[in-house]
Amino acid sequence: MKMKNIFFYLIISIFSLGFSQDKVVTYEYEVNYNLGRPLYKTGYLLSLDDNVRYNTTKTIFLKDFKKYDIDSETGNPQISFLGAGNGSENVVYLGINDSIISTKSLGREVLLIKEKIPIQIWELTGIKKLINGYQCVELKTQFRGRKYKAYVDLSIPFRYGPWKFNSLPGLAIKIIEEENKLIWTLKAVSKRDLDVVEDFIFKQNDYLSSLREVSLKEYVELYDNTKGGSDVLFSKLPREYKKDKSSTSQFKRGGFELKYEWEEN
Amino acid sequence: MKNLLFVLSCVLFLNSTEIIESSSNNLDYNTCWVTLVFVDPDTGDERREYYYSNSRVSDADCAQGMQDMLNGNFMMTSDFRKSPVIAPM
Numbered sequence: 328m329k330m331k332n333i334f335f336y337l338i339i340s341i342f343s344l345g346f347s348q349d350k351v352v353t354y355e356y357e358v359n360y361n362l363g364r365p366l367y368k369t370g371y372l373l374s375l376d377d378n379v380r381y382n383t384t385k386t387i388f389l390k391d392f393k394k395y396d397i398d399s400e401t402g403n404p405q406i407s408f409l410g411a412g413n414g415s416e417n418v419v420y421l422g423i424n425d426s427i428i429s430t431k432s433l434g435r436e437v438l439l440i441k442e443k444i445p446i447q448i449w450e451l452t453g454i455k456k457l458i459n460g461y462q463c464v465e466l467k468t469q470f471r472g473r474k475y476k477a478y479v480d481l482s483i484p485f486r487y488g489p490w491k492f493n494s495l496p497g498l499a500i501k502i503i504e505e506e507n508k509l510i511w512t513l514k515a516v517s518k519r520d521l522d523v524v525e526d527f528i529f530k531q532n533d534y535l536s537s538l539r540e541v542s543l544k545e546y547v548e549l550y551d552n553t554k555g556g557s558d559v560l561f562s563k564l565p566r567e568y569k570k571d572k573s574s575t576s577q578f579k580r581g582g583f584e585l586k587y588e589w590e591e592n
Numbered sequence: 593m594k595n596l597l598f599v600l601s602c603v604l605f606l607n608s609t610e611i612i613e614s615s616s617n618n619l620d621y622n623t624c625w626v627t628l629v630f631v632d633p634d635t636g637d638e639r640r641e642y643y644y645s646n647s648r649v650s651d652a653d654c655a656q657g658m659q660d661m662l663n664g665n666f667m668m669t670s671d672f673r674k675s676p677v678i679a680p681m
Contacts, residue, residue: 363638364631386633395662398627401642401678404658405627414633432634557630557639581637 350518351375354498356489358383359510362581365389368414370489370511375524377422379487382531386414410556412437417531418491420444427491430538433549434559439535442543445470445588447494449477459513461500472585474505490583509583547587554578624654625680626661626672642678647671 356370370383398405412432419428425444430437447468454465456478463478470491477488481497488499489511502511541549553559555578580586623644630639648654648671660668 360636362632362635364636366636386636388636392631395658401625401627401680403625403627403642405629406658406661407629407631409631410633412633416634432632555630555632555637555639557641581639582632582635 349521351521351524353517353519353524354485354513355515355517357510357512357514358489359512361508364392366414368416369514370416372487372489373519373524374485374487375528379420379422380528380531381416381418381487381489383414383416408557411435416490417535419535420487420493428535428540429491430535431546432556433546434553434556436559437538438546438549439538439540440543440546441540444493445491447492449479449495452476458500461498461513463500464497466495471583471587472580473509473583475502475509476505477502543587544589550580551578555581624648624657624672625675626658628661642675643672644675645669645671645673 351373354372356372358368358370360366366386366388368383368386370381372379372381374380392407392409394407396405396407397403410432411434412430414432415430417428417430420426421428426441427444428439428441431440432438447470449466449468452465452467456463456465458478461478461480462482463480466477466479468475468477475492477492477495477499478501479495479497480500483498485498486495487493488495488502492499492502492511498513499511500513502509504510550556623646626643628641628643630641631637645654645657648657657669657672660666661672
């Protein structure tokens with residue numbers, strides 16, 4: 328009888344341990360970019376120990392990535408080069424010192440970029456919309472050369488959004504770039520086991536610490552000087568190409584960030 | 593004598609015309625175009641460059657140049673030059 332009781336309490340304890348395990352709220356976003364080669368991925372946003380983390384799965388191009396293809400504009404053969412990394416994004420808000428670290432592929436290297444949290448000012452447009460079952464208000468902002476609209480549920484207090492979006496008055500349900508080139512849509516809110524999240528963070532920290540760290544200004548300089556990293560990938564091409572200075576002046580930034588705070592007049 | 597000079601000059605003219613036509617044809621035939629595209633894996637942002645070579649002697653030679661580029665054998669493709677304009681259709 329005693330043995331039976333011990334066994335019973337043991338089973339109860341195991342079950343209660345399992346159910347009382349700490350959980351971390353995770354916001355899951357569908358991410359769609361159309362800046363040239365359309366792609367999608369899933370983004371995960373969570374807050375733990377004063378830090379907010381956003382990371383995505385690897386990139387999945389809507390059309391298969393072919394190294395050798397036919398240029399649809401000219402009909403000539405086309406060779407494609409993919410920069411370093413698999414397209415997964417990592418953004419970590421370090422609450423203690425008001426800074427962000429994020430990863431970015433540049434040519435043959437993935438860099439770790441450190442910057443001060445770029446505070447965004449969101450303005451209400453007066454429009455209300457029901458999106459995916461959430462009652463949202465529309466807000467707009469400009470950030471580093473692009474205009475965005477955010478649809479936010481004010482009843483859920485969470486000031487961070489996917490990527491570098493912050494200073495929001497509620498949970499971001501959808502964020503859209505003005506030209507529909509960048510879209511983040513909340514797909515699900517789930518609770519994940521703390522140990523699973525901690526294991527992920529441990530591995531992520533390990534990865535981040537293996538990267539070369541640069542400041543945002545250093546990154547922008549590298550980006551501009553290598554034409555978005557393409558010069559690095561093409562660096563073994565004919566010498567004439569490397570000597571070609573005319574193309575440097577014609578270079579236009581691509582990607583998310585087109586203009587930085589220190590460049591604005 | 594006058595007739596002989598006339599015939600000679602005609603022959604020379606025809607020869608030179610032939611040479612010009614032939615080299616012009618070769619230039620057209622041998623221009624080997626290729627588009628290189630750099631893709632940012634994070635954002636899908638694309639950057640395009642157009643290259644050409646007038647040193648390739650045949651379609652097979654042109655295809656070999658592209659294969660060398662594809663394989664990263666850039667030493668074998670030093671005859672390709674960057675075009676300042678978009679490649680012709």
